[in-house]
Amino acid sequence: MLIHNPQASHAHYPAALRRILNIHRGDESRRWLAPWPLLSRRATPLWSLPELASRLGVAQLAVKDESQRSALGSFKALGAPAALIRLLARQNPALDPARLLRGDYRGQLGALTVISATDGNHGRALAAAAQTVGCACVIVLHAQVSQEREDAIAAYGARIVRISGNYDESVAEAARLAAAHGWQVVSDTSYAGYEEIPRDVMQGYGGIAAEIIEQLAQAAPFSHVLLQGGVGGLAAGLASYLWEHYGSQRPRFIVVEPVQADCLFQSALQGQPARASGTVDSVMAGLACGETSPLAWQVLQLAIDDFITIQDSDAVRAMQTLAAGARRDVPIVAGESGAAGLAGLQRLVDDPAMAAAVGLDRQSRVLLINTEGATAPALYEQLVQESADSVSRRQARWLLANGY
Ligand SMILES: Cc1ncc(COP(=O)(O)O)c(C=O)c1O
Numbered sequence: 001m002l003i004h005n006p007q008a009s010h011a012h013y014p015a016a017l018r019r020i021l022n023i024h025r026g027d028e029s030r031r032w033l034a035p036w037p038l039l040s041r042r043a044t045p046l047w048s049l050p051e052l053a054s055r056l057g058v059a060q061l062a063v064k065d066e067s068q069r070s071a072l073g074s075f076k077a078l079g080a081p082a083a084l085i086r087l088l089a090r091q092n093p094a095l096d097p098a099r100l101l102r103g104d105y106r107g108q109l110g111a112l113t114v115i116s117a118t119d120g121n122h123g124r125a126l127a128a129a130a131q132t133v134g135c136a137c138v139i140v141l142h143a144q145v146s147q148e149r150e151d152a153i154a155a156y157g158a159r160i161v162r163i164s165g166n167y168d169e170s171v172a173e174a175a176r177l178a179a180a181h182g183w184q185v186v187s188d189t190s191y192a193g194y195e196e197i198p199r200d201v202m203q204g205y206g207g208i209a210a211e212i213i214e215q216l217a218q219a220a221p222f223s224h225v226l227l228q229g230g231v232g233g234l235a236a237g238l239a240s241y242l243w244e245h246y247g248s249q250r251p252r253f254i255v256v257e258p259v260q261a262d263c264l265f266q267s268a269l270q271g272q273p274a275r276a277s278g279t280v281d282s283v284m285a286g287l288a289c290g291e292t293s294p295l296a297w298q299v300l301q302l303a304i305d306d307f308i309t310i311q312d313s314d315a316v317r318a319m320q321t322l323a324a325g326a327r328r329d330v331p332i333v334a335g336e337s338g339a340a341g342l343a344g345l346q347r348l349v350d351d352p353a354m355a356a357a358v359g360l361d362r363q364s365r366v367l368l369i370n371t372e373g374a375t376a377p378a379l380y381e382q383l384v385q386e387s388a389d390s391v392s393r394r395q396a397r398w399l400l401a402n403g404y
Contacts (some may be wrong), residue, residue: 032085057361058366059362059365060366063322064211065371074121074124086197089114100133107132109133110134110136112180113181115183117141119289120149120376123139123158124375138177140161140170142165161365189291190294202234225242226345226369231293232293240303254344254358255304257308259309260280264307273293336372
């Protein structure tokens with residue numbers, strides 16, 4: 001299903017939104033994150049896929065590959081750590097934010113415990129950042145989070161609390177535990193009275209947009225950017241940065257969600273932050289969110305032009321397409337949520353009326369964000385019928401053969 005958002009604006013980036021998210025703070029977060037040994041020293045690749053572009057009937061298709069951001073496997077490596085730095089700096093202005101992720105204050109911060117609910121990637125990033133800076137971390141997991149995702153979080157020293165409910169119940173449980181023990185919630189989603197930290201998480205994602213702008217150099221901006229939606233933080237973090245940079249020339253932003261976890265789609269229908277209409281559970285674990293982040297929605301209600309929902313099977317097909325590559329297209333390891341942008345694009349071009357409705361044609365220059373690699377490697381192998389290691393090896397051979 002596709003809907004257009006009549007509230008979307010293509011005027012200059014509004015001052016009201018600049019007070020929430022802005023390039024200045026995004027760039028500051030980027031500088032403070034840079035020394036973290038867990039982040040790649042180089043910008044993540046911006047791949048061009050000319051054969052897939054021609055199959056889909058667009059002029060250009062680019063994929064910003066966040067699977068290569070960090071050993072943590074996803075773009076979330078930019079969010080929780082950025083928020084943790086700002087939290088610690090607020091609590092103790094004598095700390096130098098640029099030194100926190102170097103571990104220079106380890107031994108001084110053990111009294112702090114941070115806690116969050118997660119469907120996997122945010123909790124993994126928070127656990128790893130807490131370990132680096134030297135504070136304690138508790139992660140609350142809902143029933144659907146797989147054992148391999150739990151193990152990946154526990155590997156960074158976090159204490160795991162498992163509940164029998166869903167993602168939204170794990171968010172409530174994290175808030176309850178924090179209040180009971182005097183712990184600090186570092187969540188990627190906002191709720192009434194809790195906005196500062198989720199804002200800092202979203203601001204951390206702005207670094208992806210900054211790199212895209214640098215990588216494009218003098219080339220024209222993309223005409224369309226597809227952004228996958230969980231609670232809305234990724235979409236808000238990237239769209240706000242690109243909008244502030246390009247102003248009225250900004251791309252058309254399209255949010256893609258699983259049909260059963262369509263909280264942003266429903267928010268667009270209702271004109272306010274809303275709940276998903278379905279069961280929420282999806283193979284796209286990172287997008288399996290039932291409630292919109294109200295703070296993210298303040299940005300999205302003006303920034304996002306269209307909202308589209310996809311099936312789990314669409315995401316699996318997109319994972320396979322990216323893994324396959326082609327003679328002129330590099331093979332890419334994209335996890336279930338990572339491939340959702342391509343799944344949305346495939347849906348749009350499969351239906352000429354939908355493609356026309358969002359202005360997709362042979363002149364379109366489309367950007368997708370591969371937000372994760374194989375963050376659940378066993379599931380990846382089952383869905384793609386090839387291991388992520390094997391796809392990575394084919395990628396390495398392709399790069400060699402193509403002079404990279
Ligand atoms: C891989 C991946 N992509 C996209 C998202 C969506 O991000 P957000 O919840 O900020 O909308 C998530 C969220 O966990 C994720 O893990």
